[in-house]
Amino acid sequence: MANALIHAPKTAKRGEVIEIKALILHPMETGFRPGTNGRIIPRNIIERFSADWNGEEVFALKMSPAIAANPFVSFFVVADRSGTVKFRWSGDNDFLVEEQVAIAVE
């Protein structure tokens, strides 16, 4: 199930603004749509996405049912320390995916 693509530079200069892009496979079912049997399909969305750089949260996003399937998130951070960036997607039905990348800052 876990199927995510993360693009971040492996190295960066100190103080440089870098772009991190994260894409994940998820149906983002709104909870408002009827299925083929006429009943409402239960809501199944990612509620929160966050990125921790060496344990400190540098970016977080609350998601809503209006976001399309397979959400793509792109954000900018100032690279001021070497370390690991941990990504975490959590949502309905105990959905939880964690990924990490290492970034070396010179």
Place this chain on the structure above:
Amino acid sequence: MRRTFLVLAGVFVASLALAQGDPRRSSYQDMGPALQKMQDDDSANPGMLFVQAGEEAWNAKAGSADKACADCHAAGSMKGVAARYPAFAKESGKPVDLEGRINLCRTEHQKAEALAAESKELLQLTAYVARQSKGEPIAPPDDERLDPLRAQGETLWKQRQGQLNLSCASCHDANAGKKLAGATIPQAHPTGYPIYRLEWQTLGSLKRRLRNCMIGMRVEPYAYDAPEYLALEAFLMKRAQGLIDDAPAVRP
């Protein structure tokens, strides 16, 4: 004044070059710049999620022969393959499309069960194979055994059917480039399959796309294993010969 003249002359020369060139347009060219960018950026193209999973499946052993695709096919050997199908299969002596080829490999060589049409597993493997043909020209095989199939496909393409009495050609040949509601009618060259269609919010095959059109035309779609799809696909690939493969494409 002189400058305006030069610009106008430039526009004229450019339009002349277009008129003399290939009138065919890939659906990629009919999309807006935002979607083109989404498709070109491997980190934003959701089709790459399926390619990534397909690579895992490619290297995983399957079936009672306990073989992975990678055990027979060297890495990178699938370059240009997706741009050649449908083609004749040695094993069955029948024409197959790329999905059919993958399933033949599964049943004949891996001794595994065939994957269901439009299943996630089949789409992932197809996407992984098709991605390796990105940038290659569509090159249907020079095989006369395919000619009757292509002729059948062309007949189907031009045949009026359904409650609206439309044929594929009524839109995609006679009215391509014009608008159907807000959307541009494409010339329907199957260059980027399997495609990530925003309307589906997932990856889908050419079969699924053809079924979509048939439902729009109020025609009862052929069953998933019907030979008509293969005929249409063989005809369409011949029609798109030389256009650039851009799988996995993003389409509106």
